[in-house]
Amino acid sequence: MTSRRSFLKRIGIGFPAFSLLGLASFSSKAQEPHFGSDNQKAAIKPVVLSTWKFGFAANEKAWEVLNSGGRALDAVEQGVQVSENDPKVTSVGLGGLPDREGKVSLDACIMDEKGNCGAVAYLQGIKNPIRVARLVMEKTPHIMLAGKGAQNFALSQGFSLENLLTEESKARWEKWKLESNSDSNPDKPEINVEDHDTIGMIALDKNGDLSGACTTSGLAWKMHGRVGDSPIIGAALYVDNEVGAATATGKGEAVMKSLGSFLIVEFMRQGMSPQEACEKAIRRITERQPDAKEFQVGYLAINKQGETGAYSIQKGFTYNAFDPNRKEQNTSGHRFETAIRTY
Ligand code: ASP
Numbered sequence: 370m371t372s373r374r375s376f377l378k379r380i381g382i383g384f385p386a387f388s389l390l391g392l393a394s395f396s397s398k399a400q401e402p403h404f405g406s407d408n409q410k411a412a413i414k415p416v417v418l419s420t421w422k423f424g425f426a427a428n429e430k431a432w433e434v435l436n437s438g439g440r441a442l443d444a445v446e447q448g449v450q451v452s453e454n455d456p457k458v459t460s461v462g463l464g465g466l467p468d469r470e471g472k473v474s475l476d477a478c479i480m481d482e483k484g485n486c487g488a489v490a491y492l493q494g495i496k497n498p499i500r501v502a503r504l505v506m507e508k509t510p511h512i513m514l515a516g517k518g519a520q521n522f523a524l525s526q527g528f529s530l531e532n533l534l535t536e537e538s539k540a541r542w543e544k545w546k547l548e549s550n551s552d553s554n555p556d557k558p559e560i561n562v563e564d565h566d567t568i569g570m571i572a573l574d575k576n577g578d579l580s581g582a583c584t585t586s587g588l589a590w591k592m593h594g595r596v597g598d599s600p601i602i603g604a605a606l607y608v609d610n611e612v613g614a615a616t617a618t619g620k621g622e623a624v625m626k627s628l629g630s631f632l633i634v635e636f637m638r639q640g641m642s643p644q645e646a647c648e649k650a651i652r653r654i655t656e657r658q659p660d661a662k663e664f665q666v667g668y669l670a671i672n673k674q675g676e677t678g679a680y681s682i683q684k685g686f687t688y689n690a691f692d693p694n695r696k697e698q699n700t701s702g703h704r705f706e707t708a709i710r711t712y
Contacts, residue, residue, distance in 0.1 A: 412577060413675030416692040417444060419570040420618040420669060423458045425698055427451040428689040431572055432696075441572040441580035442481045442503075449477075449499050449582045452568045456535045460566040463496050464535040465586025467542050470593045473533040475586055476600040477502045478513075482578035482610040488513040488600040494530040495523045499584045502600070513600060533586075545590055567599050569606060569616030571671050579614045579671070581606045587621070597621025603631035613637045613673060615646070619666035619681070627653045633670050643670035643678030651680050667701060 415435035419428050431448030435441065453462025460466065467473045477498035478488035487506025489498050490513060501523045505514050514522050524530070534542075567585035574580075583606045585599040598604035598621035605621070607630035608614040615633035617624045624630075629650050636646035647668040655661040667681035669688055679688050679701040686701045 410674060412573070412673060413692050413694070414573050414577060415441075415444075415575050416671055416675045416677065416690070417448065417570065417572040418616075418669045418671055418677055418679075418691075419448065419689045420568055420616065420667060420686075421566045422687045422698065423452055423455070423461075423566070424568050424570065425689045426455070427568055427570060428691050431570060432691045435572060435574055438575050440576070441574040441578050442479070444572045444574065445570045445580050445582035446479060446499055446503055448570050448572075449568050449584050450497055453497050453499060453584055456537070458568075459538055459541070459586075460589070461568050461585055462498070463531070463533050464538050465533060466538050466589035467534055467586075468591045468593045468595065469546075471534070471539070471542050472593060473538070473586055475533075475584070476596055477582070477584035478600045478602055478606050479503050479506060479580070479582045480602060480606055480608040480614075481506070481580045482608065484609070486512055486602045486608075488602060489519040489523075490515040490596045490600040491594065492516070492519045492523070494520060494533065495528050496531050496533060497528070499582050501526070501528065502582075502584075512602065515596070542590075549590070567605065567618045569599075569618055569669060571606075571608070571614040571616050571669060573614075573671055573673070573675050577673065579608050579610050579673070581608045581614045581616055583616055598624040598629075601625060603628045605630060607631045607634045609634050609638070611638075611673070613643060613646075613671055615643075615650075615668060615670040617666065617668050618686075620664040623654050623658055623661070623664060623666050626658065629654070629666070629668060633668060637670065637672050643672050643676050644680070645678070646670055647678040647680035651682055655682060 417431045427448040430451045431444040434444035452458045456464035465473050475492045475498040476490050479502045480486040487502040489501045492498050504526050569583040571581040583599050587597045604625045605617045615630040617629045633646040633650045647670050665683045667686035670678040681701045
């Protein structure tokens with residue numbers, strides 16, 4: 370201590386100046402140590418968050434697992450399967466709206482508290498891509514399998530081929546084909562706010578471990594072969610058990626450009642709250658992508674303390690948040706203009 374003070378004197382920095390320097394270096398939130406004083410608070414747990422209104426039923430399933438002391442990984446895997454199995458959810462699994470050629474292809478990924486992850490992309494004919502993603506994680510040396518290879522792997526694991534295009538989704542595709550003028554511009558499929566909605570789910574279990582899952586049929590009427598952000602670790606999902614977890618929904622191309630979920634976890638690592646981190650990651654999109662007013666992206670985040678955050682470019686992003694004190698459906702309620710003005 371003495372030598373430190375005399376060193377400062379020797380180089381001409383007295384105590385007041387040093388305090389000022391110290392103050393400056395801690396005035397920015399980004400430089401605070403991880404979770405600072407929050408370390409004193411007891412963590413809220415278990416917690417589970419998922420995207421969109423239809424995710425409520427998925428959250429209920431995940432909550433059952435978490436509340437009985439189950440692992441976050443099992444909770445998210447079982448939770449999102451509720452949406453995959455529901456033919457009325459037309460943006461995930463069975464009943465998912467097809468691509469412009471009438472083919473349903475699914476993307477999914479999963480990540481656990483140890484940093485293990487698995488993913489499938491452009492998977493056809495298999496109802497539960499999230500289960501296949503988990504098997505990729507646990508039974509192969511790889512992280513992602515795509516297309517025919519992913520399908521063959523699923524079949525080798527006992528899955529069977531199913532027709533995922535329901536009559537209702539087929540009818541919507543046929544109507545779209547009649548009404549769409551996209552044939553005049555086949556290279557530029559429409560990406561609008563209505564025809565998508567992935568389920569992204571992140572959870573903190575009673576043990577304090579984090580995991581996440583994300584599964585989708587992607588953008589309706591996408592180009593055949595298109596893969597979005599949902600199976601990309603770091604884009605639609607990221608989990609770091611020391612820090613937190615994040616997930617994304619919305620225009621996958623925009624999320625991929627900024628690796629949104631990884632970005633949010635890194636912002637939390639720098640000391641931001643989940644809410645601040647989601648807002649800053651949305652701002653990264655709205656500032657860098659000039660057409661951001663035209664599409665939707667929504668983020669959810671949770672930290673090790675069980676604190677949560679949600680933010681979106683457009684108004685109307687709904688999500689489900691269950692913790693021991695509440696069980697509810699919220700809307701991030703943020704408009705593009707608000708996101709811009711906040712910063
Ligand atoms: N992110 C998904 C995709 O781009 C769609 C969505 O979440 O709405 O495929």
